[in-house]
Every structure is written in C-alpha cells, then in structure tokens.
Amino acid sequence: MSKKIFSGVQPTGNLHLGNYLGAIKNFVNLQKEKDNTCIYCVVDLHAITVKQDPRILKKNIRETTATFLASGLDPKKSIIFNQSMVPSHSEGAWLLGCVARMGWLNRMTQFKEKAGKDKEKASVGLYIYPVLMASDILLYNSTHVPVGEDQKQHLELTRDIAQKFNLDFNSPNFLITPEPLIQKNFSRIMSLKDGKKKMSKSDPSDQSRINMTDDKDQIVNKIKKAKTDSGEFPENNNDLNKRPELNNLFGIYSSIQDQDMKSTINEFQGKNFSEFKNRLAEVLVEKIYPISKEISKLLKDEKYIDEVLIEGSVKAEKIAKKKVYDIKEKIGF
Numbered sequence: 001m002s003k004k005i006f007s008g009v010q011p012t013g014n015l016h017l018g019n020y021l022g023a024i025k026n027f028v029n030l031q032k033e034k035d036n037t038c039i040y041c042v043v044d045l046h047a048i049t050v051k052q053d054p055r056i057l058k059k060n061i062r063e064t065t066a067t068f069l070a071s072g073l074d075p076k077k078s079i080i081f082n083q084s085m086v087p088s089h090s091e092g093a094w095l096l097g098c099v100a101r102m103g104w105l106n107r108m109t110q111f112k113e114k115a116g117k118d119k120e121k122a123s124v125g126l127y128i129y130p131v132l133m134a135s136d137i138l139l140y141n142s143t144h145v146p147v148g149e150d151q152k153q154h155l156e157l158t159r160d161i162a163q164k165f166n167l168d169f170n171s172p173n174f175l176i177t178p179e180p181l182i183q184k185n186f187s188r189i190m191s192l193k194d195g196k197k198k199m200s201k202s203d204p205s206d207q208s209r210i211n212m213t214d215d216k217d218q219i220v221n222k223i224k225k226a227k228t229d230s231g232e233f234p235e236n237n238n239d240l241n242k243r244p245e246l247n248n249l250f251g252i253y254s255s256i257q258d259q260d261m262k263s264t265i266n267e268f269q270g271k272n273f274s275e276f277k278n279r280l281a282e283v284l285v286e287k288i289y290p291i292s293k294e295i296s297k298l299l300k301d302e303k304y305i306d307e308v309l310i311e312g313s314v315k316a317e318k319i320a321k322k323k324v325y326d327i328k329e330k331i332g333f
C-alpha cells in the first residue's frame with residue numbers, strides 16, 4: 001500500500017544520535033520504499049514556542065536541513081521544506097484549534113515537562129503546540145508519521161482532532177487519521193551519562209550525547225567516557241534489564257548495525273567492556289562521521305540549502321493550501 005509520510009524536526013541545534021536513530025534514519029528508509037510520498041519539515045514555528053535568538057535560529061534551520069540531506073534525504077524524492085515558509089500551517093492550526101478541546105491539551109505531558117513549575121510563564125504557543133503539529137500532519141492527508149516514542153501522545157491528539165472535525169462537520173474520512181510509525185526497538189536513545197534520561201539537545205552536558213556534527217575524536221572520546229556499571233560483562237538479554245547504561249550502549253550498537261539485541265550480545269561473548277566500547281566507537285565513526293563531514297560541506301553552500309527549502313516550500317504550499325480551502329469550506333467560510 002502506498003503511504004503518505006509526514007514528519008518534522010525542530011531546528012533547535014545539536015541534532016544528535018537520538019534524533020538520527022529515533023527519527024531521521026527511519027525517514028531515509030521510508031523514502032526508499034517505492035510507492036511512498038514523503039514530506040519532511042523543519043518545524044521552525046514549533047521552535048519559537050521557547051525563546052530563540054534570531055541569528056541562531058536561522059543557522060539552526062540550515063543546519064537541520066543539512067542534516068536531513070547529509071543523512072540521505074533527497075529533495076528529488078521527498079519534499080523538504082521549513083514550516084514558516086508555508087503559511088497554511090498556521091492558518092490550519094487556528095481552524096483546528098477551534099475543534100481541539102482544552103481538556104485534551106491539558107493532558108499533554110510534553111507541555112508539563114517543558115513548562116516546568118512555572119506554567120504561568122510558559123508561552124501560549126507552547127500550550128497549543130500540539131494543535132500546530134496536528135495541522136502539519138492533517139493538511140497533507142498523511143497516513144503515517146515516523147516519530148520517536150515521545151511524540152505518541154501528540155499523534156493521538158491529532159487523531160482525536162481529525163475525528164472530532166469529521167464528526168462535527170459531518171464529513172466522514174475527510175481528515176485522515178494518521179498512524180504513528182515508531183521504531184519497535186531502540187525507540188529511546190538515552191544519555192551517555194545517565195541511562196534513565198533521554199539523550200537530548202537541551203542537556204547542558206555535551207558529553208551526554210553524540211552530536212551529528214561531532215568529529216572522529218569527539219565520538220571516540222564520548223564513547224570511551226560513557227557511563228557503564230561495575231557489574232560483569234553481560235551474557236544475555238536479562239542481564240541488561242536492570243542496567244540502563246549498558247542497555248543503552250548495546251541498543252545503540254544494535255540500532256546502528258540494524259540487528260537485534262540478541263545478535264549483539266552473541267557478537268561480544270567472551271569479550272570485555274573496553275573491546276565492546278572500542279568496536280562501538282568504530283561503528284559510530286563509520287556511520288556518523290561521514291554524515292558529519294557532509295553537513296560541514298553543505299553548510300558552506302547556504303545558497304543551495306536555501307534553494308532546497310524554497311523549492312520544497314512551493315510544492316508543500318500547493319498541497320496544504322488546497323486542504324485549508326476545503327477545511328474552510330466545510331466550516332462555512
């Protein structure tokens with residue numbers, strides 16, 4: 001069956017191994033499937049839900065686009081664009097925001113996490129962020145949305161909004177309810193310093209993550225220093241269950257090598273931690289460093305990156321505008 005794929009990544013700097021293994025690698029695989037239509041968006045309107053420095057934002061938009069391209073996304077095969085250049089997303093968010101219920105948004109855990117203790121000071125944008133995300137997805141009649149585990153709740157909200165709109169305006173199947181595509185294994189890559197915390201752009205410690213722009217030495221050094229524990233080298237899957245740091249490192253190795261955990265454990269039978277870490281660093285350098293090199297090369301040609309985004313935005317706006325028109329017609333405008 002042909003799939004309509006849509007996904008987005010925020011241009012907030014420091015794209016890391018978690019973004020790559022949890023999302024971008026999957027984007028590239030989906031682009032390879034013959035009948036898929038793929039649309040990948042740099043969601044810069046989502047980024048401004050928290051304060052951004054205008055010059056750094058512009059740099060990060062280009063860097064995220066360069067990471068897409070360097071990882072293997074091809075503007076001839078996929079539509080690649082940034083959200084702020086397609087005004088229909090914002091218009092759609094308003095229209096859908098009048099269908100979404102406060103009670104639904106109040107349940108969103110990402111808002112609670114990001115707003116922290118002082119909810120009164122969070123931007124209104126941060127609160128309605130999931131409605132904009134629903135607009136992104138629904139305007140393209142997307143059937144499948146590849147995301148990391150943390151976005152599952154937002155996808156459920158998108159489905160609720162689609163269903164309520166269809167019901168309220170007596171239009172069965174008009175807005176398509178999308179399915180999340182979440183990697184079954186290794187969907188959460190954890191911090192290299194704390195196996196219970198997600199690897200994250202915003203972690204103040206750079207040692208906690210492998211950035212997609214790290215060079216060889218940085219990758220090797222971070223893996224060497226990655227936290228393990230003082231237990232024995234694991235012999236089977238059960239050994240890993242209660243050892244979050246090791247579980248994460250074995251997971252990263254398995255994910256990058258496209259193999260299951262069992263094969264990884266078998267591969268290292270009779271070896272020790274330093275042999276495992278050396279090999280892990282080696283495969284990361286093999287797979288991530290070429291992407292890092294390509295990102296630096298692409299970033300030297302800002303004109304090319306900007307052209308990719310402009311061309312992608314023109315294609316995206318054509319599709320999104322039509323859907324906004326249809327939505328408005330249903331509403332009575």
Ligand code: AMP
Binds near residue numbers: 008018020022190
């Ligand atoms: P964000 O950086 O929050 O815009 O996330 C971009 C994509 O990467 C989303 O699909 C996230 O779910 C995914 N992602 C972010 N951090 C991780 C992580 N540590 N492990 C797996 N996936 C992640």
Ligand code: TRP
Binds near residue numbers: 008146
């Ligand atoms: N909220 C997503 C994140 O933080 C990014 C995003 C915005 C997105 N719009 C989207 C992902 C549409 C998938 C589809 O990772």
